[in-house]
Amino acid sequence: MKKILISSTLALASASAYASLLSPFKDEAGETKWQYVANFSSSVLILTLLIVSAFLFFANRRAARSNRELTDIKATLEDRVARRTASLEETTAQLSSREAYIKSIVDSMPLMLIGLNKDMEITQWNHVAETVTGRPFDTIVGMNLWEAYPTITLSAAQIEKVMEDKKTTTIKHSQRGQYYFDITLYALNEQEETGIVILVDDITKQMKAENQLVERNKMSAMGELASAMAHDISVPLQSISNAVDIIGQQLITADDSQKQAITPVLAKAKHSGEQATAIVGNLLEFSSSHQDNKQAANMADILDYSIALAGRLYSQPNGLRFSEIALHRNYADNVPQIPCFASEMQQVFLRLLRHAFYALCERAAGTGFVPVINVEVGNFYDSVWIKIQHNGAGLEPEEQQDVFEPFFSNTSDKPACAVEQRLSYSHFIVTDHHKGQIAVTSSTDVGTTFHIQLPLN
Structure with missing residues (x-):
């Protein structure tokens, strides 16, 4: 019942509102003049259309102006982007050219260049490093230095000290008569990628030429x-x-x-x-x-001449003479001649025979001793081997270490091997002038044997 009443009430209210809206368009008799309603509605509609058209006109003008501004901005941005792109391409080309130029310089260097970061990992590795180690750069980049180049004669402590002190350091490494290296280390100011640069300069030829001139x-x-x-x-x-x-x-x-x-x-x-x-x-x-040039000679002939000369040179007053020593020769057949300085090799053999003579004299003081010297000449593969052995007083281990070393008179320590028994000059002639090897084996009870190996070429 209440719902019916409410519905009725709303209907009456709507009717009254509609009646009030149409009241201006009624005549005296209360009849609605629809012509007036239509004219009014048309006017309102036309005014609304005019207002909307004006709004759209001005909005279109604003949009056109905004489009022009956007077009100008777009053109400006495109121009800027084009110029920036051109500049970036030019910069990239310059950087690529400079990088290629620097890489060409690094690869053309006649010495080994290695770059390391702070973790001692390889960041640079030039062509010489590739040639020496046989390892291309792309296979070792980022690798630890000693994994990539295990034979390098540097320690981690040496590299860390250069990084810490930031002082250029040059380390000389050499093996007498074989190789000479100057290893230079210097730290870079910027250590983000590369912490240190190592230059390994092989100066072997230079040092050998200088040594030859000095010699x-x-x-x-x-x-x-x-x-x-x-x-x-x-x-x-x-x-x-x-x-x-x-x-x-x-x-x-x-x-x-x-x-x-x-x-x-x-x-x-x-x-x-x-x-x-x-x-x-x-x-x-x-x-x-x-002579300046080596001449082919037979080692057995030089050794025989040295033995004959030693027979005239070495003797002790009221004691043993070299000519009285039992000397046994064992020369292999068809031993090839080798290029050598015959006079120098003669001096080597004389010094070794002299060393043997005085060792025999030292032991000959006892009774029943028979001094003997054995000499051998033979060839093995690409070398000629010479042995000079005697049964005289042997060398102590300390004397064996010193026998081929030069004697320095300013040392405060008592030398293990007397200066007159040293064979440093013989060692120098064999190793430096003839690229051979000389060694000694000795026992205080049995005697001493000197071994010489000389290359055929």
């Missing part, structure tokens, strides 16, 4: 010194020899007791004179026989 000067000086010494020694030696001859002539008229007393003295003096004459002859031969 040639030394040999010339030694030859001049030997010649001068031989001349100075020969003058008083000739005087002594003449005096001995005069005494010998006067001894003919002497009685038997005088002859028995003087004859042994004269024999020793004569032998010493002959020994001194042989020394002088050896010095003169050494000073005049050195």
